[in-house]
Amino acid sequence: MANQIILKKDKKVIKPEKSNFRLNKRNLYYIIDVGLVCSFSLLFITGILKLLNIYGNIFYPMEFMGDNLIVHNWSGLIFGIFAIFHTALHLKWFLPKIKKIFLRTRNFKPKHFGKRGRRNLILIINVTIVISLIIVIVTGILKISGVLAQLGLYYQYSFIVTLLHDWNGFIFGLLVFTHFILHWKWFTAVTRKIWTKLKYGKFIIVLSIILVIAFPIVPMVLNTVSPEKPKTEGISIQSVGRFYFNPEDVETIRPDIFTSGHFSIFDILVHLDKIGEIQMQYHFKADLNTYVIDSLNGMQNWWYYAYYDGGWNEENVYRMDHYPFKPKQMIVLFRKSGLEDIYNTYIQEYDRLNKNSGAVIILDVYIVMPSSSLLFHNVLVTVHNLRNDTFQDGIITAIDVILSMGDQGLLTYELKWYDSIGTAETTSYWVHSINGKESYGRCGFVYEEGDNDFISKQNHIHIPSDIRVINSPEYLVYFWVCV
Numbered sequence: 296m297a298n299q300i301i302l303k304k305d306k307k308v309i310k311p312e313k314s315n316f317r318l319n320k321r322n323l324y325y326i327i328d329v330g331l332v333c334s335f336s337l338l339f340i341t342g343i344l345k346l347l348n349i350y351g352n353i354f355y356p357m358e359f360m361g362d363n364l365i366v367h368n369w370s371g372l373i374f375g376i377f378a379i380f381h382t383a384l385h386l387k388w389f390l391p392k393i394k395k396i397f398l399r400t401r402n403f404k405p406k407h408f409g410k411r412g413r414r415n416l417i418l419i420i421n422v423t424i425v426i427s428l429i430i431v432i433v434t435g436i437l438k439i440s441g442v443l444a445q446l447g448l449y450y451q452y453s454f455i456v457t458l459l460h461d462w463n464g465f466i467f468g469l470l471v472f473t474h475f476i477l478h479w480k481w482f483t484a485v486t487r488k489i490w491t492k493l494k495y496g497k498f499i500i501v502l503s504i505i506l507v508i509a510f511p512i513v514p515m516v517l518n519t520v521s522p523e524k525p526k527t528e529g530i531s532i533q534s535v536g537r538f539y540f541n542p543e544d545v546e547t548i549r550p551d552i553f554t555s556g557h558f559s560i561f562d563i564l565v566h567l568d569k570i571g572e573i574q575m576q577y578h579f580k581a582d583l584n585t586y587v588i589d590s591l592n593g594m595q596n597w598w599y600y601a602y603y604d605g606g607w608n609e610e611n612v613y614r615m616d617h618y619p620f621k622p623k624q625m626i627v628l629f630r631k632s633g634l635e636d637i638y639n640t641y642i643q644e645y646d647r648l649n650k651n652s653g654a655v656i657i658l659d660v661y662i663v664m665p666s667s668s669l670l671f672h673n674v675l676v677t678v679h680n681l682r683n684d685t686f687q688d689g690i691i692t693a694i695d696v697i698l699s700m701g702d703q704g705l706l707t708y709e710l711k712w713y714d715s716i717g718t719a720e721t722t723s724y725w726v727h728s729i730n731g732k733e734s735y736g737r738c739g740f741v742y743e744e745g746d747n748d749f750i751s752k753q754n755h756i757h758i759p760s761d762i763r764v765i766n767s768p769e770y771l772v773y774f775w776v777c778v
Contacts, residue, residue: 327381332475334374339468341367342461371435378428420474427467434460438778457737457777528622530563533629535592538572542620548586549616550687552764557685560601560626561586561616583641584766585614591628598631602757605719612637612745612753617764619685623720640746640769647767655691655767657744662706663774664732671705681724682761693744693760696771697726706730723759726773737778744771 437456531537545566547558568575576589588597599615600608604623648655655676662669676699680688694710701708711727711734714720726740727733734740745754746769765771 324384327377327384330377331374331381334370334377335468335471337366337370338374339471341370342464342468375432382425417474417477420470420477424467424470424474427463427470430463431460431467434463528620528624530560530567530626531628532573532591533627534594535573535628538567540566542622545620552617552686552690553619554683554685554687558620559616560599560618560620563620563626564588564591564628582645583614583638584645585641586616587638594630596630596632596634597628598634598637599629600627601625603719603721605717606757609756610753611756612640612749613756613758613763614641618758619762621720621722636748640748641766643746644766644768651767655765657696657768657771659770660696660700661770661772661774662729663772664729665775669706671700674700674705675703676765677702685762686764691765693742693763693765693771694724694726696744696765697729697760697773709733721759724761725759729773732775738775740773741776742771742773744768746770 434456438460527539528542529537529539540563542558545558545562547553547562548565549559549562553559564573564575565577567573573592575591577586578589579586589595591597599611601611601618602609602625603621606625608625608627657674657676658672660671660674662671674696676691676696678689678691679695679698680686680690681694681698682692686692697706697708700706707728707730708726709728710724712724714722725734726742729740742760743751743755744763744765750770
């Protein structure tokens with residue numbers, strides 16, 4: 296009886312109070328929508344800045360783009376979470392509409408569109424948003440550092456994935472904006488009601504906006520104001536432990552490669568062995584031009600992961616005593632089978648060097664640009680000593696290939712020095728342009744080199760080309776990517 300309409304003598308109708316559940320559900324809808332609006336605004340704005348930086352070269356400073364990327368990624372994560380909740384709460388409306396499309400296609404006949412045009416338009420936009428969101432999520436995952444490289448698809452598809460993600464993201468943004476406009480009256484009405492009538496309405500609205508906007512910005516702020524890292528560096532050895540060392544105490548056992556004060560990953564292990572932290576047996580194999588580990592703490596078949604600041608775990612087949620150490624480097628040793636396959640490629644390089652009387656001659660050099668490709672055979676590589684601060688005179692690096700081809704009139708190039716790219720320290724020369732095609736924003740030339748047995752995957756590691764010592768690789772490729 297309490298829920299019935301009561302008639303007074305003055306004939307005024309008093310409606311019963313609405314249930315708290317319905318009010319709470321509406322507030323939940325609203326909070327989720329506020330989160331969607333705020334996170335989408337950050338996501339879309341930073342996405343537009345990235346888009347302009349690729350295709351318009353407007354915001355060139357890499358430091359800015361690094362912070363922008365952090366906000367974009369985190370706001371995308373937040374938006375995705377809110378979008379999942381939003382979709383789940385509206386499934387009761389959405390699924391019957393989809394079912395009706397398949398069962399009653401006459402709903403979309405022209406004679407009905409005038410009557411139900413707005414509903415049909417909303418449904419079409421919602422379905423398109425879902426499809427577009429799936430594409431954005433999948434391509435966004437593929438764009439995460441290291442994913443395409445681990446799949447061996449980096450230089451074939453990185454530009455396509457970036458193009459699809461960015462432009463589909465732009466279309467997705469327009470669809471979401473249209474969706475928001477179509478629901479503007481509901482959004483403003485609920486905002487007005489919560490702001491004026493709900494006891495803590497103002498607090499809920501303001502706090503929701505602050506939290507959603509602040510959350511993706513916090514990582515950027517922490518990255519900017521983080522305290523200086525300690526000078527002690529570390530290396531992890533699977534099933535053995537993590538060990539720390541002072542780089543100033545490490546000396547190289549490859550003085551034929553490194554200058555004083557510079558050393559390789561292998562030198563770190565030798566240092567730890569000398570000070571008694573580990574027990575390692577090793578020897579030098581001339582036909583491989585590298586040191587090999589016989590045993591470490593009684594275990595055999597050791598290999599490693601390594602990457603520089605801003606990088607990620609990536610498989611490699613690069614000589615451990617050639618890999619230069621840099622501050623903030625991640626190094627992990629683990630046991631691996633199949634090392635003989637890697638060593639066989641070293642033997643092949645050694646044989647090619649002997650066959651060519653010590654001259655580095657690369658069988659195939661590829662230059663892959665967005666609209667054209669070049670292929671050169673039997674390219675002679677000469678020494679330029681570009682990084683004689685790190686290496687001894689006479690050491691040939693991957694960047695010498697481009698310099699040598701320039702000397703021979705095979706192409707034109709321009710180098711550029713970067714202290715950092717985004718938030719990552721690099722301190723290296725990069726190939727800025729080839730034959731007039733200049734890098735800009737997040738697009739430019741990267742490379743890989745090695746044996747055809749490990750093409751695209753293990754050969755593609757993120758060592759700057761000016762500090763990647765080469766012996767006599769079977770191929771080398773510089774290719775254009777956008778990240």
